[in-house]
Amino acid sequence: METRLLLLEGRTDVSFFLPLIKELYGFKEAKCEDLPVLEEGPKKKGLSRAICLSKDDTRLVVWHANGKDNLKNALKLIFKAIERLEDTPAIIGIARDVDTEESILNWAKSTLQSGGFEPDVKDGYLMINGIKVIPFGIGEVDFDARDIDLKKELELLMALLAKKESSLSKLEGSISQLRKDLGRKLTPKDIMHLLAIARNYGGDSMSGLYRNFIEKLIRENRELVEEFLNESGLKEFLNAIAR
């Protein structure tokens, strides 16, 4: 049994990644066994409850950090807990919004160094005591949209996916009118609210919209999802942690 870990920023990221890992890579949710308790301490300083997935001989444990402010801390928590894991994980994936960070690899390296670890820098990943640590920056995509502020975050990927799928194409006039009315470009999160309108989404959480949208697209237009994964660099990252 090989164990892999995946650390995400928050629960919207979980709603985004889980359908991809389950539907495209065939992982299924499983009971979490033999996991050290990592969820200690106050909520905003800890990790989410673990979600355990398994496929054949691979187990993938997914956490989120309860928000980006706690991501560094969460990564250190995971490393400190690894010695209590029965099997040392082979791979640890970490995905975060790019935001204004120039190099996610450097960010991960310096985070681990500040926790007292000494990672070796390889081509696109880090090695620590035989564990491969793969950081991924969410939001590096080419997106041709004059009314949208291209903030490098999860919602920009979602906006790209929505654009490909054409849910939003009928709202182009509205998007440009909104830009005028607001006196600013629309953020990717704004675009998500328009997606909710376009799809008549009635749920309370935006992350539920992301999950539904991705699940439906995978079922109905898998090719388009694959194209999107390639363009956003996600394919390589997902292959590394889930294949």
Added chain:
Amino acid sequence: METRLLLLEGRTDVSFFLPLIKELYGFKEAKCEDLPVLEEGPKKKGLSRAICLSKDDTRLVVWHANGKDNLKNALKLIFKAIERLEDTPAIIGIARDVDTEESILNWAKSTLQSGGFEPDVKDGYLMINGIKVIPFGIGEVDFDARDIDLKKELELLMALLAKKESSLSKLEGSISQLRKDLGRKLTPKDIMHLLAIARNYGGDSMSGLYRNFIEKLIRENRELVEEFLNESGLKEFLNAIAR
């Protein structure tokens, strides 16, 4: 100590009512003591966790029904649990979206009758074994808006409040463009997504937006909130359960 109960449809309703009850009527959250366990059974068939509020000699216990489909069932659950309460409640408030229901009073009456109770119908409320049951229909408001589908639901009240507060006034052009692009009127829920855009709301849940918006308005423009409560009939209902 007088006990009162309030049953709401779902958690968005809790986000709407709680700030009003706390900020305008001075109730504070308190530990729930001596409450019978009502949360038995599968989640969708039960009640939410109770929220207990208190002010002076009055305790107000608030539940939601996990969605409108379970509201009838939840109301019956509460009535069956009342005999296990140390103090018989004096008042039970029930608020639900009007939707297409012609009379919320009749709806409450027939719901209770189907649970084996025999309510007496009074002017705007029911009496059962000395308990005053006050039903309230959410969404009965005059709203002059040609691009909005006036669905009688919580979000219509929120849309009215947003209109009064003028968060949305700069988006009038966008609203009419959206109507054209969508080929339909906007629903009150659509208007809430536009409110999220107008206010640059970054949270995951729409109910969080409602709560923030109401809290802020109460702080900054209490008169406007009072006017809104009067117009929507909420003032009378809130006075009955929280004054």
